[in-house]
Amino acid sequence: METQEFRQSFDALAQRSGFARARGANWVRQSPETIVAINLQRSNYGRFYYVNFKVWLQGFAGRTYVIDSDLLSDTGHIFRRTPRDYEAALDLESELPQLDRVARLAEMFSSLLAPLASAFATQEGIRRCALEQPGEIFLLPAVREYLGVQSS
Numbered sequence: 001m002e003t004q005e006f007r008q009s010f011d012a013l014a015q016r017s018g019f020a021r022a023r024g025a026n027w028v029r030q031s032p033e034t035i036v037a038i039n040l041q042r043s044n045y046g047r048f049y050y051v052n053f054k055v056w057l058q059g060f061a062g063r064t065y066v067i068d069s070d071l072l073s074d075t076g077h078i079f080r081r082t083p084r085d086y087e088a089a090l091d092l093e094s095e096l097p098q099l100d101r102v103a104r105l106a107e108m109f110s111s112l113l114a115p116l117a118s119a120f121a122t123q124e125g126i127r128r129c130a131l132e133q134p135g136e137i138f139l140l141p142a143v144r145e146y147l148g149v150q151s152s
Contacts, residue, residue, distance in 0.1 A: 003047065006092055009102050010040055017114040026072045031121040033058055035065055037072060038113060047092035051082040053113065055120050060146055077143050078126065080136070082108060123147055 011021065019027035025040040039052040054076030056065045065071055088094045089104035096104070119125035130137045130149050139149060 003092065005098070006049075006101075007040070009105060013102075013105055013109045014038065014113075017109040018117070022067055023069050023072055028067055028072075029117050029121065030067065033122050034120055034126075035067060035071070036117045036120050037067075037076070038117075039072070048087075049090040049092075051086070051090065051108070051113070053080045053082070053116065054078070055126070057123065057126075057143065057146065060143070078120070078137070078139060080138070082112065086112075 007025070011027075014027040015021065019029055019038060022028045022037065025042075027038050029036045035056045035058070037054045037056075039054065041050045041052055043049065052075075054074075055078040056071065056074075057077050058064055060077055082090070086104060086108045088096050089101050089108065116129070119129050126137075126139075127147050127149050130139055130144075130147070139147065144151065
């Protein structure tokens with residue numbers, strides 16, 4: 001699969017999953033409590049991509065956040081990458097056929113990114129995910145304190 005085809009497929013899946021296209025390789029969902037972004041980052045070492053999942057909490061540190069290039073270049077208050085299960089779909093040098101790659105990307109959106117973005121639309125959803133998935137959702141101590149999540 002060529003880079004342009006891959007990016008077009010990713011863009012279509014992101015938009016179908018409720019993300020709006022932002023600057024560069026970024027897609028966002030905004031709620032009154034959070035801004036959730038996914039970023040498609042190309043590796044410097046080949047035709048491989050990473051999907052970065054970032055969240056900013058409105059009101060954290062007394063700030064109201066707006067979607068702009070400075071915000072999108074930041075790692076956010078909560079950051080995670082997609083699990084290794086999706087590496088073949090994100091590696092354009094892998095032998096994965098195009099239809100299988102797109103199907104795997106669609107699964108990544110439907111089973112991981114879209115549900116996570118929905119849960120992270122509220123601070124309560126973030127708290128619930130952090131408690132239910134402590135090994136998957138890492139909160140910095142200041143964010144943990146702000147949300148009232150006890151360390152496990």
